[in-house]
Amino acid sequence: MHTNARLAPIPNRLRWLVPGLALLLAAGCATVATAPVAAPDHAAALAQLEQGQAQEAAQRLEALALAAKGTPRNALLADAAFAWHEAGDDTRARSLLAQLDPRRLTGASRARLSLLNAELALAAQQPGQVQAALVGDPASLAAPLQARWHVAAATAHEAAGDAPGAASARARAEAGLQGEARDQNRRAIERLLSTLDNATLAARAAALPAGDPLYNFAARALVRRGLPLPRPFDQGQAWNFDQRPPGASDGYRPPRRLAVLLPLSGQLATAAAPVRDGLLAGYYGENRQRPEVVFYDTAGTPAGAVAAYARAVSEGSDFVVGPLGRDEVTAVYRESALNVPGLALNRASVAPPPGHAMFSLAPEDDGLAAADYLLAREHRQVLVLAGQDENGRRAAEAFASRLAERGGKVAATVTVSEQPANLAAQLAQATAAGADSVFLAVRGPQARALAPQLALAGFAARTRVGTSQLTSGTGKAEEDVVLDGIVFPAEAWSSRGAAGLPQASLAAAALPTARGPAARLFAFGYDAWRISAYLERLATRADGELRGATGDLRLDGFGNVVRQPAWATFSGGVPVPLAR
Structure with a gap:
């Protein structure tokens, strides 16, 4: 089409249609116009809200609503109600909700109202009402509020028994969370995915489109279970290898x-x-x-x-x-x-x-590996024996966290001194609590003292897993024979070798x-x-x-x-x- 072509003149018989067409076009434009930009005072009050001055913003928004009419009044009432909710006064928020017409809301005000209604439903322990409340577009909200929107949706999904839906919603909340809130959200996602069997997890992961925020969580769960990935992790723009020399067929491509x-x-x-x-x-x-x-x-x-x-x-x-x-x-x-x-x-x-x-050999890694080992063997009620040192504490905490994320439970935790005392009463309580296995976050000498007590309490025939610290302080077979049967993480080098390295025994003799x-x-x-x-x-x-x-x-x-x-x-x- 030529942009410089002349328009044909309007025939006389159609001239009478022009005013009507103009009115129709104007009406059509009105139906697709975007939501009006908030007036300066309204915008200033919302800025106060974003800066954490919730009560001041609520009072200002409510005062503005008193002087407004129509659509602006509804938006001001909705935002004032949300601000009172943020200030901790849900009674006042509900009173304002009764005065507005939600059908006349658009944009961010509508989304804030949706979030408010969803969180009020959760506070009233009515998760079934959350999905109906969440209307509008969460993308119109700031990132922290978007995160709350998705967490509310996740809570509703979980209450309905939809673990994949809950995990997906929480994954979408990830971008708006920081610090401990993000860590808690990640643990919740892992817990939800842990409820899926291997086949379901693999199928769900394969069905996720590229860039879906849940994929990396699902893929990590597959790795931890020793299952193949349907595609690589979504790395985004995290890595760039353009400056490196060309890669070899086996993937060798070192830096310069x-x-x-x-x-x-x-x-x-x-x-x-x-x-x-x-x-x-x-x-x-x-x-x-x-x-x-x-x-x-x-x-x-x-x-x-x-x-x-x-x-x-x-x-x-x-x-x-x-x-x-x-x-x-x-x-x-x-x-x-x-x-x-x-x-x-x-x-x-x-x-x-x-x-x-x-990349680390931190005590937490031993705890995580031990939890995965036991869970893979369907052991979900575990007695934890942890040393008082930092390594034992960190390993035990990581173990308990991973176990809980994947649906297991610590039946009992016993803190062990360097010279373990008689633990018969604690071990009997662990047995009564249903402990089906043992995690030992202790050094070798402590484990030697604990092994006979565990045997007397009936744990010798149950799976016992230690940390890599188990070998610390060992080396005399006649003393260490009491440790027979305890499993612990070890270096692959000593058992299967490593490409480019001599045997571990030969290296030890030389270096x-x-x-x-x-x-x-x-x-x-x-x-x-x-x-x-x-x-x-x-x-x-x-x-x-x-x-x-x-x-x-x-x-x-x-x-x-x-x-x-x-x-x-x-x-x-x-x-x-x-x-x-």
């Missing part, structure tokens, strides 16, 4: 300049040495093109880690491994500019930023940093190298798994390296691998 941030001095230097040597063993075991590797000393302090990261970036590194300390990782993640991606070697107290991942308790950190450093070199494969492929020295490794959609450890048990007082 690798910075390694470790506490080479200070209190953590002893732990850093085996990590460093394991990383270098993997590095020199690779015959293909390797990046330049530069080590930076963090001195084991948060300030040192932040300074080391900044220096690594300024000197041209395109990938960063480390730091190692928990406080160090948190300090780096709290920096506003993290332009170079990295792999932290511990868990932070904050979520990893986009383009960053966390002090590869023997005894240090061997675990040596394997950890080796896997850190492998993850950095195969990161694209981990991030972009549905089968992106690495058989590492510490276990089978995957990258989930939340910046965490998920590790499936190998499992071992004591037999004749000696640790031996368990068949997969």
